[in-house]
Amino acid sequence: MVEYTRILILASGGGHTGYAISIAERLIELDPSIEPLFIVPRGDKWSIDRINRKLGETKFIEVAKLRNPGESFVKIIYMLPRTFIDSLRIHGFFDVMICTGSNHGIIPVITAWFRRVVKSIYCIEDVFRLEKPSRAVNILHKLGLANVFLQWREQYRLYDKRSIYAGLVYEKPMYRSVDKGYILVTMGTLGHPSLAELLLKTNLEYVIVQTGRLVDPQYIRSRKTGWRVFQFDPDIDKLIAEASVIVSSPGLTAINAAIAYRKPTIMVYNPNIVLGASFKEIARVAEMLNIPFINPLNIEPGFFEEIVLNAKPTSVEVVDGGYNISKYIVEFLND
Template sequence: MEITLVASGGGHTSFAVALGERLLELEPGIRLNILVPRGDLFSVKRITGRLKGRNLTIAFTLKPLNPQERLYKIIARAPASMVEALAVVKKTSAVVCTGSNHSLPPSLIGLLAERTPVFCVEDPYRVYGKSRSVSLVHRLGGFVFLQWREQEKLYKSRGLYAGPIYERPVYKPESKGYVLVMTGTMGHRLLFKTLIRGGLKGRRLVVQAGRLWAGYLRRMLPGNVVFDYDPDIDKWVSGADVVVTHQGVAAIQASQAYGKPVVLAYNPDITLAGGLR
């Protein structure tokens, strides 16, 4: 059996890795085809680092829309993205998507062209309203994995309660005397301003800042560890005293896999994530 997992970057890739771990535990002989956005080498490193020596292949497909881009770009990219996804989906037994517009081409091809079962993971922060990509897949006949019982009211049909989805821990939890700040792909403008102004002053910081902010924060927070991203982020999570992060998968991973105290700092700049409520 072959299963296609769509790892769309950031937290979406974390969901894909977690699902891949569980699938391989249940059926060691299963073959996994993992779709990754073109150029997303961090996701590739994460996948190959966590699913070492497993029966998997990685394929790149064009992401129709990147963060903070205008919607019209989907029109230009969609045809190529659909063709690339078709090459993988036509030989698979099921498609498992993890949200994001990157999941739409393989999901649509699976549902409408190949009659392949499609399952999609709903965002754990979507309790009062559906995410757009997952909602579309559901309306076209896909099944939805729900991470909270409260989400069952959003999906009266084809909603499957799975519980929180997170990767297996790979390190023993310790307390190494630092506060870990994780802000995902795009960073956290308001949280960074607070840190620069002296928030958490006197505490040793390790900051995962995202690709846009890392260089600036290294200059503004001398003496602390600052990086854009680390595919082996678990080593930092496992050693943290406290984790400060935004509304994302990192909070669930830190608390559930490593038992860390987590402080959520809501990021209003992530417009497509779950709202403050």
């Protein structure tokens, strides 16, 4: 009978779920006996659908999220008991637990550590953090609970010890890259009102828009009747693979488009993400990846159109962090 290695991965929504998929698909490729168990935010059907689409039928535990971007910190106080109770539903013993950088992972990690149900814990630092560490990863690192995988060598300055340079974490492409002539705009899980307003002032044609939570798809549809607009799509990969150019909020979708699919990609700063990486940090990452980065609050619509219509794929080659993390974990398991 096959003995399955037990790995617990936090797929905390949005790009955090993308990180989880990136690691899981490479782990299974390296060792087919691995069957990861995913922890997802309670009610996050998008993450479940996306993981199942990419990895096949998978096992999940739902744990309530302390707060979502844009929500009051007061929510953390009354969500703590629910999150703690949900975290106690993690049964069994796990060789490795991987946290993907969200506040959603703090209570499950602490609970698993106190209950001694996991041997080793690792976190993945956000690709855009170059000057300040992300809060959740920093908390777990300072508590001595987790080692940290870094996506850039520059991130060594954020962690004085227990950090491992891996490289850029991105998902493997699902589809062959072709050009069907449309512009794909992705506004992330939260949404990007400033980008929406900028788009509506342009004369761009043949546009597909994913809006996220903060932008009502009908608002854009009513102004741009020829555009296709939706809130979320778990098969966003197909749209990326067939687009001519991608306009995206800074996040894993932009990284996947530029690196995995080699699509012309433009990143647009989102001022609504107040606790994320700074403008300066994102601009530096865009520079390292050689892709345009713009501020939607101080660019003329005509100039924006010009950038979109003349965008080129990046020629930058990156280190595959997802593979290196998976290889490190498989070697740890076989030690």
